[in-house]
């Protein structure tokens with residue numbers, strides 16, 4: 001079968017990860033969660049007490065860190081950090097860390113190396129614009145901040161995680177702002193991306209629309 005790469009970009013909580021997981025499963029492709037990679041960098045910097053102004057120390061952490069995916073688990077330097085990287089504190093710190101030029105340069109290079117043989121569903125913020133400008137399929141998902149906050153709230157409630165809708169909503173708005181106002185690779189749709197507002201769509205419906213687009217390229 002013809003091998004392709006699929007870029008799925010969009011803001012926090014829009015459902016990129018769930019949609020990418022499903023598409024990867026259905027098409028025997030591999031899901032690369034680039035947000036998890038930035039989250040690992042943030043965790044490594046935090047655990048090493050590195051100041052974001054200390055560029056030498058940041059470079060050192062970047063050059064020594066090893067990120068490995070195993071199914072839905074993420075390993076940082078051999079340690080399973082799948083849960084540790086998903087806390088609110090790390091989410092907010094990641095947004096700051098990911099605006100550092102040296103961090104973006106390293107992550108983009110790594111992501112391009114990983115996906116060079118194709119067959120990847122890559123989700124992130126700058127995949128269609130920067131990481132894979134030649135991806136065969138480019139999707140940009142959007143949904144209102146309220147719809148995204150509600151989805152995250154429902155997800156946490158289902159998992160029994162204590163949470164508060166207003167805090168989740170404010171976090172989403174703050175991360176949107178940081179991600180779309182940074183100087184390098186801000187969150188924005190590539191001109192040739194297929195844009196889909198998912199506010200009133202179920203995951204199944206989103207998957208179906210993207211699958212149809214993929215089928216034309218496979």
Ligand code: C5P
Nearest residue numbers: 012034035036038094095098124125126
């Ligand atoms: O997708 P996720 O919410 O896990 O991403 C966490 C953070 O990583 C985002 O808020 C964003 O700051 C950063 N990120 C990025 N570029 C990507 C993926 C994630 O800057 N390609």
